[in-house]
Amino acid sequence: MKLKRSQEPIFWLLFGGGGTLAALVGVVLIVITGILVPAGSLPPDTMSFAAMHAFAASLFGKAAIFLVITLLLWHGVHRMAATAHHIGLASAHTAQIVLRGFAALATAACAYLLVGL
Amino acid sequence: MTDTRTIRIEALRFNPETDSEPRLQRYEVPFTPDMSVLQGLQYIKDHLDGSLTFRWSCRMAVCGSCGMMINGRPHLSCETFLRDLYPGPVRVEPLDHFPVQRDLAIDQAGFLDKLAAIKPYIVSAKERPLSEGPSRQTPAQLDAYYQYSQCINCLLCYAACPQFGLNPDFIGPAALSLLHRYNLDSRDIGWSVRADAANADVGVWECTVVGYCSEVCPKGVDPMHAVNENKVNSALDYLGVKRLLGGR
Numbered sequence: 001m002k003l004k005r006s007q008e009p010i011f012w013l014l015f016g017g018g019g020t021l022a023a024l025v026g027v028v029l030i031v032i033t034g035i036l037v038p039a040g041s042l043p044p045d046t047m048s049f050a051a052m053h054a055f056a057a058s059l060f061g062k063a064a065i066f067l068v069i070t071l072l073l074w075h076g077v078h079r080m081a082a083t084a085h086h087i088g089l090a091s092a093h094t095a096q097i098v099l100r101g102f103a104a105l106a107t108a109a110c111a112y113l114l115v116g117l
Numbered sequence: 118m119t120d121t122r123t124i125r126i127e128a129l130r131f132n133p134e135t136d137s138e139p140r141l142q143r144y145e146v147p148f149t150p151d152m153s154v155l156q157g158l159q160y161i162k163d164h165l166d167g168s169l170t171f172r173w174s175c176r177m178a179v180c181g182s183c184g185m186m187i188n189g190r191p192h193l194s195c196e197t198f199l200r201d202l203y204p205g206p207v208r209v210e211p212l213d214h215f216p217v218q219r220d221l222a223i224d225q226a227g228f229l230d231k232l233a234a235i236k237p238y239i240v241s242a243k244e245r246p247l248s249e250g251p252s253r254q255t256p257a258q259l260d261a262y263y264q265y266s267q268c269i270n271c272l273l274c275y276a277a278c279p280q281f282g283l284n285p286d287f288i289g290p291a292a293l294s295l296l297h298r299y300n301l302d303s304r305d306i307g308w309s310v311r312a313d314a315a316n317a318d319v320g321v322w323e324c325t326v327v328g329y330c331s332e333v334c335p336k337g338v339d340p341m342h343a344v345n346e347n348k349v350n351s352a353l354d355y356l357g358v359k360r361l362l363g364g365r
Contacts, residue, residue, distance in 0.1 A: 001234045003313045008322035009355035012348060082325045086279065092325075 011078060011100065018075025021068060029068070053117075062114045070107045077103045123147050124199055125206035126157050128169060131217050139217070141208070142166075148199040154207060155183050155194040158221075171221040178335055181271030185221050186210040191273035191333045212276035214285070228272060231288045235296040240310045258303040265298030265343060267336040274330035274340050280323050287323040288314060290330035290340030297343035312354055321347045 036042045045051055055061040077099035084095040126146050131139035144165050146157045155173055162169050174180040176195050183194045188208050199207065215223035245252065274290035281287045288296075296311045314320050321344050330340040353359040 001230055001314075001319075003234070003317035003319070005313075005316050005355075006318040006320065006322040006351075008318070009348075009352040012322070013352050013356075016352075085325065086327070 011074070011096075014071065014074035015078035018071035018073070018078075021071050022075060025068060026072065056114070057117050062117070066110055066114055069110050070103075073103050073106055121147050121149055122203060124157070124203055126154075126161065127206050127208045128158070128161070128221065129208075129210040130169070130220050131211075132219055133217060142169075143206070146199075150198075150200045152199050153195050154187055154192075154197045154199060154202070154209065157199050157207070158194065158209065169221075170219040179269060181269030184212055184271040184273045184276070186213060186276065191276040193271060193273070193335050196335065212272055214276055214278070214282040215272070223272070225272065227285060228270070228275065228289070228292070231292040232270070232295065234288065235292050235299075235311050235314045237292075237295045237299065239299060239302060239305045241304055242306055252304050254303055261303070262298045262301035265294045265301070265338055268294055268298070268338050269336055271335065273333045273335060274338075277329040277333040279327055279329070280325055284319070284323060286319045288317070288320050290324075290344070291338075293321060293324075293347065294338050294340040294343040297347060308350060308354070308359060312351075312359075315347045316351050316354060321351055324348075 032042070033047065037047050056065055081092065081095040081099045084090045084099075085092040089095070090098070123145055126144045127141045128144065129139050130136075130142045144161045146160050146165075148157055148160070152160075153176075155171075155176065158169065158171050159173075162171075171183070171185070171194075173183040173195065175182070178193050178196045181193075184191060185194050186192075186209065187194060187197050188202065189210075191212060194209070199205075209221060211217050211221045211223045215225070215227075218224050268291050270291060272291065275281050278287070278290055281289050293315070296314060299305050300307050300311060308315075316322075324341075324344045326341060326345065328341045331338070331342070334340065350359060353362055
């Protein structure tokens, strides 16, 4: 049998990292940004432009935003590629090229925007 | 006998040497409540049509020979009972995703190559003389691999696996479960012996975690779990930290 080492671990680790992060902070973020802030349960300036800008401009804020956006994205495209493959929408290879390409571009864009902030 | 009923069995017939395509043949089979689908097929072979071809040996879910699609789902025909499928009809077909040799008998050669590739035997660090007596294991050491050692190579999991259906080179659920079984055995060297197979693009990384393999296994083996554990192992190996973090 011909056994060629797979490069899949790179993407699987990104997928796993994104899944862990989604489980740890995804729900919390939805509760804060989607429910508590709109419902007025938190102080009104919690998500004001000034507060958000200050957070995104700090080194910790940049790192947190970058990891949450990009890892969750890599997690999502991994699942979407598998789904596209399972329902016969595209071959695994095509789905991976398109979706991982998108995730790679979005990761680069995210880094560019955060560095420029 | 008063409790004899009749059920229709529709068997797929195909001889690749003479037929252009498979066809279904119908048989009316008398059965008693204690009869399995395998016994129904044996009735057909003995009384109705001696040319019907299928594999069987032990009749008790140990040998793994009689796996087939029964009403579209992979089953061992020896432990699937006609009474549970009454009033029928019962459709029997060869296991999905395999080349057909004749009727319900599939070609297992591809699987046997994969089985050989994962080295399904204990590889020890040093030869152990007989004078040392048996290798002892603690109950915990036995528990580590016991589940996976129950595999009988019946191939139901391959018939259930959509990835194997798409890529016949995929090493597949049973062989990867057995890879895990030997890696987990305290008498075996472990990961390094079988790393090439696990790390391969046709190894654990071909799996997309559908999990139907674990559902159809007649012996309670969980191939999906074995593959998932080895995705972790293979990822650690890829990063070069398997020895550091991955245990055996």
